[in-house]
Amino acid sequence: MAQVPSIYSALRASKLLYRDMLNSVIRSPSRWFDKTPAGRILSRFSKDIDTIDTGLSWYVVMVVEQAASFSIALVVISYGVPPFIVASVFIFYLHYYVANGYIKTSRDLNRLESTLRSPVLSSFGELLRGVATVRAFGAEHRFMKTLFDRLDRFQGAFYYMWMSSFW
Numbered sequence: 001m002a003q004v005p006s007i008y009s010a011l012r013a014s015k016l017l018y019r020d021m022l023n024s025v026i027r028s029p030s031r032w033f034d035k036t037p038a039g040r041i042l043s044r045f046s047k048d049i050d051t052i053d054t055g056l057s058w059y060v061v062m063v064v065e066q067a068a069s070f071s072i073a074l075v076v077i078s079y080g081v082p083p084f085i086v087a088s089v090f091i092f093y094l095h096y097y098v099a100n101g102y103i104k105t106s107r108d109l110n111r112l113e114s115t116l117r118s119p120v121l122s123s124f125g126e127l128l129r130g131v132a133t134v135r136a137f138g139a140e141h142r143f144m145k146t147l148f149d150r151l152d153r154f155q156g157a158f159y160y161m162w163m164s165s166f167w
Contacts, residue, residue, distance in 0.1 A: 010057040018049055039122025043114060102164070109161040116154040123147050 025041065077084050127134065127143055134143055 007057060009060075010052060013056060014049055014052045017052060018045070021045060021048070037118055037122045038125065039120065040115075040118035042121050042125075043118045047114065047117065102167070106161070106164055109157065109164055113154070113157040113161045116150070116157045119150045120147070120154050123150055 021044065074088070078088070123143075123146060127147065134140055
């Protein structure tokens with residue numbers, strides 16, 4: 001039963017984000033659609049909504065659990081070994097320094113992964129729409145090679161993003 005409020009919160013957040021994204025896309029000028037690939041728009045809608053639907057409630061629960069566990073451990077250790085308070089200041093500073101670097105790197109890798117996902121979605125959608133023309137001109141291999149090259153670049157960025165996350 002503890003998951004029910006978090007599920008409703010995630011559902012509400014997902015609906016609000018989707019509504020706001022859809023309103024901003026619908027109200028965008030025509031020039032924006034000329035400059036922005038369809039794959040990037042689809043990627044924004046699919047990935048952002050999927051992140052909220054599958055991960056947001058889990059992350060909130062994990063943050064609360066970890067914060068409570070950390071606070072209790074810090075109090076118990078400080079009570080048992082009072083000099084630890086002095087050492088903890090140094091540990092906090094070191095953690096902040098390392099975490100700050102990780103956050104910047106993670107943000108850049110997420111942006112790169114997101115940017116490389118949209119050409120894959122675009123080219124796949126274009127290939128599906130024009131499959132008759134591609135077959136008529138015998139250009140299947142060229143389109144498949146382009147799609148696989150884009151997919152390889154996307155998977156490389158995805159791999160590095162997950163490896164940094166595990167670190």
